[in-house]
Amino acid sequence: MDHVSLLLVDDEQAILHMLKTVLLKEQFHHIDTVTTGEAALEACRNKTYHCIILDIMLPGKSGLEICPFLRQVTDAPILFLTAKTTDYDKLTGFAVGGDDYVVKPFNPLEVVARIKSLLNRYLPSRTGLSQPEVSEHVKTSLSGVPKGAIYDYGRFQVHELAGELRVEGKVVTCPALVFQLLLFFCKHPNRIFTKSELYERVWGSEAISDDNTVMVHIHRIRERIEANPSHPAFLINVRGLGYKLVQPGSVSSI
Structure with a gap:
């Protein structure tokens, strides 16, 4: 974890201290802490982070309010810490740019597990970085085609090695x-996956799966690749079965 930088954002010093202590034991050596959303934004403008742990209930701008501004300066995965438990609150977090969430009070080891899961999805597209261990079933699920493939679906292309999505x-x-979810679909065209299968295969954890997480990320894919997200032509729902990516084009190696 020598090259992985984390940013912890919480106004409770006890939580910052607890998380930092546990993360240091897990060999995360580069950890910054701030107590406001505005300070988090300033930190991200001045430094590259590989994961941001962001409390929702902050003084000044809340985590939900600051997240869209963070998304303008960083694509690092954002893990929300929240005392709110309703589906609406969780979906709001995903809608503004979050990637996952943990509900307070939490087990710090669960936070570590979720950080590692997020990094497993984020770091492979960043070269020269030490990566956390990827579970064998995830390695298997993401294998089978040459590294650096370009997936061409006509309207859009997914460039694996560059970590880029190009639309028109x-x-x-x-x-x-x-x-990563779109890339997984590209590697398995015309195959139906349930929400739980997608969570296990892409997020890398069956035990903490959440249907809403997958649904929101599918919606975010559709907003990018579909001409009309309300009537998708590529990423479709097969009622009662799951989701699949259809109308595949060619796959070529870089």
Whole structure:
């Protein structure tokens, strides 16, 4: 974890201290802490982080309010810490750019597990970085085609090695887990996956799966690749079965 930088954002010093202590034991050596959303934004403008742990209930701008501004300067995965438990609150977090969430009070080891899961999805597209161990079933699920493939679906192309999504010739900003989910679909065209299968295969954990997480990320993919997200032509729902990516084009190696 020598090259991985984390940013912890919480106004409770006890939580910052607890998380930092546990993360240091897990060999995360580069950890910055701030107590406001505005300070988090300033930190991200001045330094590259590979994961941001962001409390929702902050003084000044809340985590939900600051997240869209963070997304303008970083594509690092964002893990929300929240005392709110309703589906609406969780979906709001995903809608503004979050990638995952943990509900307070939490087990710090669960936070570490979720950080590692997010990094497993984010770091492979960043060269020269030490990567956390990827579970064998995830390695298997993401194998089978040459590294650095370009998946061409006509309207859009997914460039694996560059970590880019191009829609009608233009690069479209794509958060890490949104890109990884789309890449997974590209590697398995015309195959139906349930929401739980997608969570296990892409997020890398069956025990903490959440249907809403997958649904929101599918919606975020559709917003980028579909001409009309309300009537998708590529990423479709097969009622009662799951989701699949259809109308595949060619696959070529770089």
